[in-house]
Amino acid sequence: MVVDAHAHYGEWYFPVKSRGAEEIRISMRSLGIDRTLFSSSSAIVYDFREGNKELAEVIAPVAEFYGYVSVNANYLSESLKEMETYLARKDESRFVGVKVHPSLAGRGFDCDECLRISEAAAKYDAPILIHTFGSPIESPRNVLKAAEQFPQTKFILAHMGGYSWEDGIAVALQRKNTYLEICGTCTDTRKLRAAIQAVGPERVLFGTDATLFAPEYVFGSISDMGLTEAERSLVMGENAERIFGLNARERRQRHT
Amino acid sequence: MNGSPIMKRKIIDCDVIAGFWPKGRLPIAPDEVSAALLSHGIREACVVSARGIFFDHAAGNREALSWAEKSRTSSVKFHPTATIDLRRFLGYKEEIREMSRSGIRIFRLFPEYQGWDFDHPGFRRVAAVVAEENGTLFVKGKPGKILAALGSCDVSLLIGTHFYDLAEALALWEEGRKFRLSTTLLHGPGSIDIAREHGGEDSLVFGSGTPISAPGASVAVLEAASLSEDAKEKVLSRTMSALLQGGYHGR
Numbered sequence: 001m002v003v004d005a006h007a008h009y010g011e012w013y014f015p016v017k018s019r020g021a022e023e024i025r026i027s028m029r030s031l032g033i034d035r036t037l038f039s040s041s042s043a044i045v046y047d048f049r050e051g052n053k054e055l056a057e058v059i060a061p062v063a064e065f066y067g068y069v070s071v072n073a074n075y076l077s078e079s080l081k082e083m084e085t086y087l088a089r090k091d092e093s094r095f096v097g098v099k100v101h102p103s104l105a106g107r108g109f110d111c112d113e114c115l116r117i118s119e120a121a122a123k124y125d126a127p128i129l130i131h132t133f134g135s136p137i138e139s140p141r142n143v144l145k146a147a148e149q150f151p152q153t154k155f156i157l158a159h160m161g162g163y164s165w166e167d168g169i170a171v172a173l174q175r176k177n178t179y180l181e182i183c184g185t186c187t188d189t190r191k192l193r194a195a196i197q198a199v200g201p202e203r204v205l206f207g208t209d210a211t212l213f214a215p216e217y218v219f220g221s222i223s224d225m226g227l228t229e230a231e232r233s234l235v236m237g238e239n240a241e242r243i244f245g246l247n248a249r250e251r252r253q254r255h256t
Numbered sequence: 257m258n259g260s261p262i263m264k265r266k267i268i269d270c271d272v273i274a275g276f277w278p279k280g281r282l283p284i285a286p287d288e289v290s291a292a293l294l295s296h297g298i299r300e301a302c303v304v305s306a307r308g309i310f311f312d313h314a315a316g317n318r319e320a321l322s323w324a325e326k327s328r329t330s331s332v333k334f335h336p337t338a339t340i341d342l343r344r345f346l347g348y349k350e351e352i353r354e355m356s357r358s359g360i361r362i363f364r365l366f367p368e369y370q371g372w373d374f375d376h377p378g379f380r381r382v383a384a385v386v387a388e389e390n391g392t393l394f395v396k397g398k399p400g401k402i403l404a405a406l407g408s409c410d411v412s413l414l415i416g417t418h419f420y421d422l423a424e425a426l427a428l429w430e431e432g433r434k435f436r437l438s439t440t441l442l443h444g445p446g447s448i449d450i451a452r453e454h455g456g457e458d459s460l461v462f463g464s465g466t467p468i469s470a471p472g473a474s475v476a477v478l479e480a481a482s483l484s485e486d487a488k489e490k491v492l493s494r495t496m497s498a499l500l501q502g503g504y505h506g507r
Contacts, residue, residue: 012444014423014444015419015447188469211445218473220470220474221469221473
């Protein structure tokens with residue numbers, strides 16, 4: 001099974017061709033992606049509540065789609081309420097994790113509010129996908145404080161730090177509850193091998209950043225990164241299935 | 257990507273560096289770069305020496321010429337690409353002219369590694385001499401800043417820009433400004449199609465950014481673009497061939 005652990009649904013302010021749910025499904029089929037975990041584009045760049053609501057409607061009827069609840073550290077109580085709404089009743093929701101974008105909110109993940117968000121995520125057993133890149137506000141190192149305080153919560157470093165991927169790996173080496181997601185403009189062929197060697201293939205996740213990026217971009221880059229079959233199975237899907245409990249969730253839903 | 261339809265076509269990659277990489281351990285020796293390109297069916301590439309970017313542009317340019325000469329009988333043909341280090345500037349005019357006499361048509365600048373910006377007055381001077389020599393200037397950055405800095409200079413211009421800044425290119429094309437884009441970082445959904453629709457079929461040149469970037473990524477994005485077969489061929493090789501002949505001056 002192939003699971004895209006980092007995707008978005010919705011429009012972008014860049015000159016790109018937008019894709020609706022059906023076009024995304026067609027694209028997933030052609031690329032061999034079985035499940036996609038989305039955050040709403042409008043939720044991360046504008047109004048998180050509005051975006052989460054729209055995403056909930058999109059993912060509800062589609063078996064291949066799952067969602068991240070986007071939160072904004074500037075709106076802590078509202079963010080916690082969003083998490084309760086979409087994560088408290090697992091079998092009634094298709095949201096399986098939390099999305100935080102520090103630079104778009106202007107708040108580093110080391111802020112007190114993000115600790116509270118991490119605490120809530122621990123309560124709901126929901127992994128957190130955090131945008132990480134090279135600037136101080138996006139630094140992978142900002143995740144360490146929460147990862148130490150909430151060892152049971154899984155923290156996924158989106159883009160594994162971007163061009164600062166060595167920082168991403170350094171963080172993952174320090175905390176076993178951190179994971180590295182590989183998509184991004186940076187397609188340095190060394191980064192995936194370095195990540196696997198440092199923390200093992202069990203803590204590396206495939207993502208595309210679609211619909212912001214053409215998903216073919218990351219598929220093409222992975223073809224240059226020399227994964228073994230066993231590594232490929234883990235990175236491309238098994239890890240996400242395990243971390244987000246997708247199989248168990250789908251079994252429960254089949255029985256209800 | 258093995259077996260992809262693009263691999264069966266002639267591809268000239270405009271965006272390749274070889275040599276030694278001081279900022280990290282990269283497979284950047286010429287034979288390593290050739291192998292990476294060949295694995296995606298890329299048999300021609302415009303290659304600049306990292307020595308020229310980081311240390312000594314004159315020595316790097318001669319190294320690029322030497323690699324090109326050696327590559328004549330190899331699986332991957334290197335088109336020598338010259339660079340000028342604007343931190344030095346001294347001797348730029350003579351260097352461009354000498355490289356032009358050696359047959360080089362593509363001249364690259366590297367503000368991203370050398371820490372200068374497009375308001376460096378030397379940028380305009382280099383562009384003017386490259387234009388006199390009927391060459392093409394290739395630089396990465398935001399199209400608006402680059403074109404503003406160049407003013408009325410009519411150099412044949414190739415820009416490497418991220419699709420986040422593609423809107424600048426669209427606006428400039430609408431104003432009738434003349435330049436082309438490397439596809440290296442046009443990996444937004446439909447970015448290549450949008451660029452072609454606004455800039456025309458000659459406005460794009462295939463670039464991979466090897467070995468800083470994985471060549472498979474750029475190949476896969478171009479493969480997925482909705483271009484006609486003819487347009488794809490132009491992007492993959494024909495436009496770059498013309499630039500290497502010193503053609504397409506301006507647009």
